[in-house]
Amino acid sequence: MELPLVFTTAEALEAGWTRHEVTGRVRRGDWVRLRSGAFCLAERWRASDASGRHVLGAVAVARCRDGAVLSHLSAAARWGWPLPPGGDQPSWLTTAPGPATRTVRLERLRVEVADLGAPEVVPAVAARVSVTSRARTVADCLRHLPAPDAVAVADAAVAAGLSRADLDEAPRRQTGWPYAERARGRVRLVDPRRESWLESWSVVRLHERGVPLPEPQAVVHDRRGRFLARVDWWWPQHGVVGEADGRVKYRRAGIRTPEDADRLLREEKGREDRLRDAGLEVVRYGTRDADGGIEELLDRVGRALARGDPARVHGRITPTPLPRWW
Structure with a gap:
């Protein structure tokens, strides 16, 4: 059985490893413990830049939360857009509304509760965690991030091919959501000609x-x-x-x-x-x-x-x- 990009202790055991072998693999540096009960291969960790490591960490958190998808900055990193430099960014997830879901605001973790329409969620096979679509990711960042960081994400997205129509439409679909007016106002600041964060x-x-x-x-x-x-x-x-x-x-x-x-x-x-x-x-x-x-x-x-x-x-x-x- 092939282990996924980020795997749990249960998946390692199902693949034939014992608990003793799991501990040994981590101790020898063959596997990297991303959080309690979630790992990735050390070679993948070493080959990843800061954005790639952020994604691995966010996937590890999401795998422990049923129904959570990568969103905001974590989704931006997953799509290959630059993160703000100068320190670790929190893992950012979104879950659909439900009786057991709640917003989380911690130093290393943000969890938003919001509708997740099917067109706005892209399944991820290798990571086994879905991610918000490019347009939804930009709209969420324009709503929640400080304007300079949000526009930097949007600039990178449009430079990478996000259409003007999608950029305009995604915030409109969030009419009535928290900070939706803020997002629509920030769209006018976006420019695909800028070349760096x-x-x-x-x-x-x-x-x-x-x-x-x-x-x-x-x-x-x-x-x-x-x-x-x-x-x-x-x-x-x-x-x-x-x-x-x-x-x-x-x-x-x-x-x-x-x-x-x-x-x-x-x-x-x-x-x-x-x-x-x-x-x-x-x-x-x-x-x-x-x-x-x-x-x-x-x-x-x-x-x-x-x-x-x-x-x-x-x-x-x-x-x-x-x-x-x-």
Whole structure:
């Protein structure tokens, strides 16, 4: 008998293992105990990134709760969308209303009680735990998460193929539910052109504090038409471009050694000089700046917007157009 992705003690015994062998497998490091009575293979745990490990943990919790499905951030991780960095996120589940179901709010566990229509639940064979559909997952996140985190999930979802129609329709199906109006209001902040959690989180967080939303992914040419750069942000009314340099971007750039870092710094310095020569003000920030709190980030961006002057800008700055399907 083949063990499932996350298996219980009872399933191990049914597959032919004894209780003594189960204990021995965990002690030797062949199996990882995810919670009391729930395990996964150690090789699977080692091969999983933070999101994958979150899913394994959430599945372990769900398998001990009849009828629970992965939802919210746990479903987002299951669909391959980024989780907020900087610490473990709680396992998030949803169960249908019933006499024995109740909402749970703990540091490591959230359980919502809400209707689960058949089209909004996707069965999972390997994990033996179902997950909310992509559209339902986004709608739930837009209702319950802080706006920057919720929009980061939605941005990743639409960039991965969730249609605008599904994005609009899912919150409408939740009319009358807690925070449904909040979700519908946040849909207007979603943009499939943003390319990382940091980009999505930072612009929404800054927008909450009065900073105008920038145009994403702008291409800059000088006055002779020569390509200068592709930047994350363009504030045309201020003559400012911005770069959100998160950890994902540096991994994509192949940074593995100190020499790689030095090379990238030289390239970025030359790139920034060319942008300033074109009359643009440049603001850069990274994940660490976001971790430091919104006030520091707001101050940095605010000072750049105050220094910028669109009258100084020469050349051509072209934002990446929205996809036709949007």
